[in-house]
Each structure stands twice: as structure tokens, then as C-alpha cells.
Amino acid sequence: MMTATRVKERSLLGLRGLDAAEISAILDRAAYWDKQTEKASSVLASRFVSNMFFENSTRTRFSFEMAEKRLGAQVLNFTAAASSVEKGESIYDTVRTLESMGIDAGVIRLKPAGVLAQLSEKVSIPLINAGDGNNEHPTQALLDLYTMLKTFGDIKGLTVSIIGDIMHSRVARSNLWGLTTMGAKVQFCAPENMKAPELMDYAPYVSMEEALRADVVMMLRVQLERHASGMLSSAEEYRRQFGLTEERAAKLASHTVIMHPAPVNRNVEIDDAVVESAKSLIFPQMSNGVPIRMAVIERAIR
Template structure:
């Protein structure tokens, strides 16, 4: 089986990506999930994991995907780099390009910088999360999980509950799900809504959100309590957490999802994290084959 077709050497986000391109990535991930652990598909390719924002789980998932494809992997941490001494993100990336990398997986806090880098660098770039913008590989592994469970995505109803305003996961899922023909609704406290997204998905009540085929909870940044966005973790759970009582009101066939890491007992009750209808750890399992498909995609364009 050949490499999946591509239209760009980068994967910066899912906004604007068409249904067929997304389906190609999901199909290729299914191929890689069936294969033995190690391939030589990308032998001789060098990939740098450049994390200007910490995320051990995402970096390990990308590193595992790259090594399973046979690529040579360089891991970069901003906490140990010249960025701490004043070097710009652009200069750091130009340095890595100069020493011969073929692709870079980038995670960074500022929004808009990634697109700017893509216009200036010749290496392939993969977005591992940028600001409040997108986290495309998280959404792709979510889509993969949904399709594997339900057979297809078109026609599914998906409720995304939590801090929509600051969530790149919510945005990437919105663009990917709507491209695949799903119906998306958001549920959030007033302080965590994103009015600019209302044109694409309505904000509904918690009771309405529970009637979806997929109930996706978002991680709550508990430090936002200090900024007045939530009164307390206990209050958030009472108003917007997926409690055992609320889960009992979900449709019998519905599943629970969460991008992780989970604040147990805040956005979701501890007993639900690994219950029969939860796909949280299944999502994590799907991260490696999805990222294999994505890394292969950008390096074979």
C-alpha cells in the first residue's frame, strides 16, 4: 500500500481540510495499527520534536510514532534551549533546518506563529498544539476512535463540554467533525464560551448536551479559578461535570471521550474514566497510529 495522497507538506490544522483528506489519514492509521511495531518506511529521515510548551504525553506519542516508522528522532525542549536566553522560535527552527532535519513537530503557546514559520521554512511542519488555535492530531485520533466504534462519522451528534474559549482541541474537533458530516454542539459556562464559533455549532444546555452520541469532556485548567473563570473545582463539577448521575441520562449507545489528562472528580467522575462506555484510554492507544499516518504524510509529499 502506497503513501496517502497529500496536498500540502505541512499539517497545521484541520480547518479547511476536506473530507477525503481526513478519511485518507484515518485509513492510513488503520493500516499502521495492523502492522508490526517497527517499519523502515522513513529510514534516513530526521524528525525534530520541538516543544516550546510542555506536553510529555503528546511528545511521547509522536516519538513512538516516528520510531515505529524508522525515523531518526531529535527531542528539543525549550526549557533546556537558547530560547530561554532570548533566541526566537524562528531562529531555533532555522537552526534545526540548517543542521538537516526533514520535519518538525511543533507545540507552542503563541497563536499565528506556526503559520508564519510554515511560510519561511522548507522543512515539513506538524502542529502538536498552538495557542488557542488547533491541535489537529488530537482531533484526528478522536475521529478515528469514533469511526472505529460507530462504523462511520457522518450523522453522529457530538457534544463538546468545557472550556471552549481556550480549547484548541474543541476547535480542531469542530472543523474535522463538520467536514466528516457530524453534528457538533458546545456546552460551556458563560465565561468559557467562544462567540466566534456559534456560527458553526450552537451552545446548548448540559441536559441537551447529554443526548448526543458522543459526549466529549474537555480538561479544565484549574488555574483559571484564579482568574475568576470558575468559582471552584467543586462548583464546576456540580454545574458542568460528567457525574455518574448525568452519565446515567446519556443514550444507551453513547460513548464518553476526553482528550486527557483527566482531572478526576472535576470534569468527570472517577468511576466513569474507565467504565464500559468510556473511550478515554482507547483514544490514547489510537494516538500512535494516527501520528504515524500524519508523519508519513508530510514526509512523502
């Protein structure tokens, strides 16, 4: 059984506070798995991993499951919609129940920010953050960093513009912490009511025109549900002011690449034709999620 210190070291709750050496080690191990021609390995044979998703997800859950199975682990998938959580069972009790049954690690996605950190102090298995509220989404940022590394050969010195709803974005936060640690310059672009004031000390907000002069233009998903709350006047107006339209994409520098964490609202934050354009790395990002998550899961258990 792992000691409490080792459990904490093997958990991945976020990228904030993770040093460059640790991030580089994960990226290097992902590169190793990326090069393997055999889809399946027995590295984690006889180990059990539970994917505990208290918030809906498709890409992230499938990516984790693919990574776990490629490592040879036994996978237990758990979704809140078909569980005792609907009957009032707490998230803590659910995690403790699965821990008591003998899982070796837990991958957790949930809505409330801060709960995962509290859970990690109460359980004796490594936990991996698959997205918690508007706090962090570390494996998404790691796959983004890995995509940039494969594209440019280095992350240090890159200018990365993150455009969209910064206030509610865990992707923006994890990328901010990871990229700056690895020596990149991060800048934000967002409507006034979608800015996160607490992040202004770490990255400047720039105009759309300036944001498009970066090495990497990362568009965030427009959370259309915020239209109902009045934060978003209309999808059409958002596209006009902050969308990566075909016209804007045509003016990007020859070396600039386009990224997006998905799911994509086509013709809102990014035009349909731009999604699969030569500059777009959106689908390679998704592909890179598997080796990154293999590296993170292996780090948690081995």
C-alpha cells in the same frame, strides 16, 4: 528537496480548510498502521524528525516519538526549558537552526497562536502542529475522529457534544472543523464565561441536559489555573453544573460513548469511576494517537 507547494501540502497546521478526502486518507492510513503486528518499520529509515516543544507536554510528545520510532525515523527531541530559547533565541531561529542541520520535518507545540502559520511560510520543511495556543490541535482531533470511526463505523450523522472551556480549547476547534467536514453535528456546552462567541455561527451552545443526549460526549479538561483569574468559581461548583458525574453518566443512552483529550482532572470535569467505565473511550483514544501520528508523519515526509 520538496518544492514550496509540496511542503505546504505535506504540512499539517490545522484541520480548518482540510477537505473530507484528505481527512479520510489520513484516517485510512492510520487504520493500515493500526493493523500492523510488527511494532517497528523501516519506512522512514535515514529520515530525521525533530519534536520541538516550546510548551510542556507528556502524552502528545511521547505519542509523536513512539510514532516516529515505529516508522524507523531518527528522532531529535527539543524542549525549550533546556535550550537557547530561555536565553532569548527566537522560535524562528531555533526552527531554522534545526532545518539547517538537516531535519526532514518538524513537530511543533507552542503557546502563541498564529506563530506556526508564519513559520511555515519561512521554512522549507513540512511542519506538523502539535498544539498552538487556543488555535488548533489537529492530530488530537484526528485521533478523536479515528476513535469515533472505529466505534460507530462512520462519522457522518453523529451528534457530538463538546463540554467545557470552549474559549481556550484548541481541541474543541480542531474537532469542530474536522467533524463538521466529515458530516457530524457538533454542539457545545460551556459556562457563560467560557464560551467562544466567534464559534457560535458554526455550532450551537446547548444545555447540559441536551448535551448528554448525543452519540459522543466529549469532556474538556478544566484548566484549574483559571480559578486564580476568577473564571472558575471552584472545582466543586464546576463539577456540580458541568461535570460528567456518575449520576449523569448513568442516564446516557446505551450507545453513547464518553471521550476526553486528557489529561483528566478526575472528580472535576469527570468522576473517577466514569473515566474507566464501560462507556469511556479515554484510554483507547490515547492508543489511537500513535497510528494517527504515524500517518501524519509519513504524509509529511514520503
